[in-house]
Amino acid sequence: MKNKELIRIGNNTSPVFVSEIPDKHFKRLWQLxxxxxxxxxxxxxxxxxxxxxxxxxxxxFTSRLNITVANTQLLVAGEKxxxxxxxxxxxxxxxxxxxxxxxxxxxxxxxxxxDLGGFIASVYxxxxxxxxxxxxxxxxxxxxxxxxxxxxxxxxxxxxGTFHAPLFTFVAxxxxxxxxxxxxxxxxxxMMKHGLLEGKNFLKxxxxxxxxxxxxxxxxxxxxxxxxxxxxxxxxxxxxKRMFLNLGHTFGHAYEGFFATSGQPITHxxxxxxxxxxxxxxxxxxxxLHSKKIKDVAAWLNQHYRFDTIPIWEQLKxxxxxxxKNISSSFRIVLLNELGRPFIQAIDENGLKSIHSLFCNKNGxxxxxxxx
Ligand code: GLY
Numbered sequence: 001m002k003n004k005e006l007i008r009i010g011n012n013t014s015p016v017f018v019s020e021i022p023d024k025h026f027k028r029l030w031q032l033x034x035x036x037x038x039x040x041x042x043x044x045x046x047x048x049x050x051x052x053x054x055x056x057x058x059x060x061f062t063s064r065l066n067i068t069v070a071n072t073q074l075l076v077a078g079e080k081x082x083x084x085x086x087x088x089x090x091x092x093x094x095x096x097x098x099x100x101x102x103x104x105x106x107x108x109x110x111x112x113x114x115d116l117g118g119f120i121a122s123v124y125x126x127x128x129x130x131x132x133x134x135x136x137x138x139x140x141x142x143x144x145x146x147x148x149x150x151x152x153x154x155x156x157x158x159x160x161g162t163f164h165a166p167l168f169t170f171v172a173x174x175x176x177x178x179x180x181x182x183x184x185x186x187x188x189x190x191m192m193k194h195g196l197l198e199g200k201n202f203l204k205x206x207x208x209x210x211x212x213x214x215x216x217x218x219x220x221x222x223x224x225x226x227x228x229x230x231x232x233x234x235x236x237x238x239x240x241k242r243m244f245l246n247l248g249h250t251f252g253h254a255y256e257g258f259f260a261t262s263g264q265p266i267t268h269x270x271x272x273x274x275x276x277x278x279x280x281x282x283x284x285x286x287x288x289l290h291s292k293k294i295k296d297v298a299a300w301l302n303q304h305y306r307f308d309t310i311p312i313w314e315q316l317k318x319x320x321x322x323x324x325k326n327i328s329s330s331f332r333i334v335l336l337n338e339l340g341r342p343f344i345q346a347i348d349e350n351g352l353k354s355i356h357s358l359f360c361n362k363n364g365x366x367x368x369x370x371x372x
Contacts, residue, residue, distance in 0.1 A: 007222050010229040013236075014165035016145055018222050022172035026061050033167045034104065034129075042067045043099055043128075045090070045117040047109030048074040050135045053178050058108065067104075071097055077112045079260060082151045084160065087120050094124060101125040104167075110136035110183070111143030111268070115161075118149030122164030130166040135175035137187025137215070138268060141194070141224045144169050146232035146242075155260045156319065157253040163237055171225070176215035185211040186269025189305060191220075193247050193276060194227040196297065199340020202227065207296055211304050244342040247334040248275035251356070254319035258311050273305030281362055282355040283336040286345070293339055313356045320352060 006025050007018040019025040034040055042062070051058060051074050062069060073090055075081050105128050107117035114132050121130035134144035150161030176184070188211030195203035202223050209216065216224075228245065235242040252268075252275025259266045280298050283289040320331070330346045333355075337343055347355075 007218075009222065009225050011233050014147060014168065016169045016171060016225055016229060018171040018173070018218060018225065020173065020218060022170070022174055023057070023061065026170060026172075027064050029168060029170060030065055030131075033131075036066050038066070040065075040067045041070050041100055041103040043070055043094060043103055043105050044072040045105060045107045045109070045113060045120070046072065046074055047077040047113050047135065049077070050109055050175065050178075054135075054175065062106075070099055070103065075109075075113065075116075077110055079112060079152060079157075079256075079265070082112050082115050082158075084151055084153075087116060087123075087151065090120060091124055099124075101128065104129045104131060106131050106133065107144070108133045108135060109139070110134065111139045114139050114144040115149045115158075116151065118147065118164050118166070119151055119160075119162060122149065122162040127164065130164060132166045132169040133175075134169065134171060136179055136183050137176060137221075138183070138190055139187075140171045140173075140176075140221065141187060142190045142228060142245075144171075145225060145228055147236065148238070155257045157257055165236070171221070173215060173218055173221060179213075179215070181213040182267055184213055184215065185304065186267035188216075189269030189273040189276070189301075191216070191224045192297065192301065193245075193272060194224045196247060196276065196280075196336065196339060197231070197244055197342055198227050199338065203293070203297070203339060207293075207300055243332065243344055244334055247336075247342060248272050248279050250320060250331065250333050250352075251275035251278045251316070254316045255311070257319035258316055270305050273301045274310075277301045278355060278359045279333070279335060281359050282333075285355075285358055287335055287337050289336055289338060291339065310360055312360070313353045316356065317349075317353075321349075 005020045009016045009018070017025065017029055071094060105117050105121045107114045107130065114134060118130060121128045132144040134140045144166070147163045147165030148161065149164060150158035153159040188209060192206050195206040205220060231241055231245055249272065252272040255274050256266065256268060256271035259271070277298050280294055284294065330348055331352055332344050333347055334342050335345050
């Protein structure tokens with residue numbers, strides 16, 4: 001990408017736009033996708049912290065559109081808002097306000113906001129139009145794209161969800177300037193997942209990244225979004241290839257659930273970094289996958305997302321058994337035949353237990369403490 005202020009990624013159904021000059025582009029895209037002749041009712045669902053930091057900008061672009069903002073929900077973002085009870089409260093308010101079926105939900109925030117907003121958009125009066133403005137790296141490269149949303153059931157991740165594609169997703173890297181370092185690092189872990197699925201130049205670039213407070217270049221951001229969009233467009237409802245995007249997530253979600261329950265929550269990206277490392281070791285063992293790059297990726301993940309303790313299988317099991325990716329008594333995990341060549345493997349509980357004990361015993365990178 002060279003000096004392009006506005007990049008379009010994806011097909012006509014639900015494109016992603018990356019804009020270096022959001023003030024200039026948002027109105028034009030709104031008019032293109034929504035129209036400007038009739039006044040549109042809009043409901044805003046936003047991360048309160050993001051809204052407070054960027055209020056004047058958000059209000060300046062909404063005030064230039066032919067819309068009526070009928071309700072603004074400002075939420076303290078986090079996994080705890082991804083609950084049916086929160087969705088129900090918002091829906092009740094909108095019913096009381098007579099929000100019509102032709103309204104648009106505008107989601108401004110990270111992945112928990114776009115997940116909640118996407119879910120409500122898909123069920124309120126059997127479906128409202130949705131526009132996402134992701135503000136975290138995780139949401140820009142993953143959660144806000146492709147229409148998959150989910151709510152948690154207690155601490156069991158993503159047990160309830162739908163597919164509901166946004167009219168478009170508007171990525172303004174500008175928002176990353178105020179993103180906390182832990183959230184930036186969390187997003188970089190999902191980008192590394194895209195690197196493993198791509199296996200070539202993007203992966204090479206990711207290995208040179210230090211996942212700290214610095215935002216990625218717009219070109220790296222665009223490459224990461226492109227990898228996800230290519231997969232989503234080939235299989236929007238996750239019948240086949242889209243499952244590859246779950247790389248590292250079976251164990252990752254279990255870690256996230258386990259640590260949330262234990263009262264010491266970790267970021268989604270940290271959990272995924274651990275889950276990816278686990279899958280790299282499993283792919284080495286099951287698929288005979290050996291390459292220097294695998295070791296480089298495992299070392300990168302270990303260096304930047306290290307934890308002090310790993311829960312044992314008995315502690316993780318219940319979170320894996322509840323995982324949505326599993327059918328009947330077997331589990332489906334994504335392994336790598338080679339870098340850039342993922343495949344789905346059906347595996348039983350003992351197989352997963354062996355993968356986990358391999359991971360716990362692996363001490364090539366560091367000694368892992370096991371917390372009983
Ligand atoms: N986050 C995985 C997917 O969108 O399929």
